[in-house]
Amino acid sequence: MQYILLTVSHVNQKNYIMSINHNPTAGFKLLFDFWGKYHTIDHFHYQWVKDNLKVKIVKRGEQLSPVDRHTEMTYFVAKGLLARVEENNETGKRRIMSLAIPNMALMTTNHLYTNHLHSGHIVALRSGIIIAIPHHVLRQFQEQEKSIDTLIDVLGNKKKRQLVLLRQATLGYSPFERYLNFTRLLPEIKAVTTQQEQADLLGISRHTVQLGQYFLLTGKYVQK
The missing domain is CATH 2.60.120.10 (Jelly Rolls)
Known part of the structure; x- marks a missing residue:
């Protein structure tokens, strides 16, 4: 190095x-x-x-x-x-x-x-x-x-603030809710990370991230 x-x-x-x-x-x-x-x-x-x-x-x-x-x-x-x-x-x-x-x-x-x-x-x-x-x-x-x-x-x-907001976004929430909370509380992190990185940060699947992004874009849930 x-x-x-x-x-x-x-x-x-x-x-x-x-x-x-x-x-x-x-x-x-x-x-x-x-x-x-x-x-x-x-x-x-x-x-x-x-x-x-x-x-x-x-x-x-x-x-x-x-x-x-x-x-x-x-x-x-x-x-x-x-x-x-x-x-x-x-x-x-x-x-x-x-x-x-x-x-x-x-x-x-x-x-x-x-x-x-x-x-x-x-x-x-x-x-x-x-x-x-x-x-x-x-x-x-x-x-x-x-x-x-x-x-x-x-x-x-700055680091404490990030950790506090991550806890607020994730503790006690479903994977889908975690992602929605994350986009609201930490938009600066969302803006510079990939779907997989967001999933790895929130402890959810990439598919859940995609569902959340679709909902935020359209206001609709993906039909199963």
Whole structure:
């Protein structure tokens, strides 16, 4: 896996848009754009990123979970789509436990202050640009620098919101109702996922997803 360190440079918006698909370091601008919504970005932040963070170009289907099982990492999605997945060894079926769209992140551990790793693995559902943030770096600077504490909180809150809405959509509902709830509560996830990915996330069949989409499109149930 090839990592590319950030080189800080000033590029205009036009060149940035044209180059982002070809220049992986441009992915850091997406991080700064996101981070800058919550805190002023200055030279310290550029230097901190240059010294501590790495960016990776991922291909669809690539597994990001570290080979070193003691590596504690947060993967920020600059571009693309990540998922935490588990597979049933008996049936071979995949279950998507969590998703990260751009400006969200997935952790290899249960939270920032533990080395207990999540079950399953993190995989790229789309080709894209991922920023790897070591947890020891976040912990080291969190108390010293408010902006880093803010970044941690924002990413954590976005993930909590998604999990809460997923529970609201699925717990106690039929498969068909789960899908309708999902489209209402998490339209941003629906917009970037396939039918099979939606089924794997909600624990329903792809056929149920198709029935739900037909109902939403026509207002009618499929006749059996």
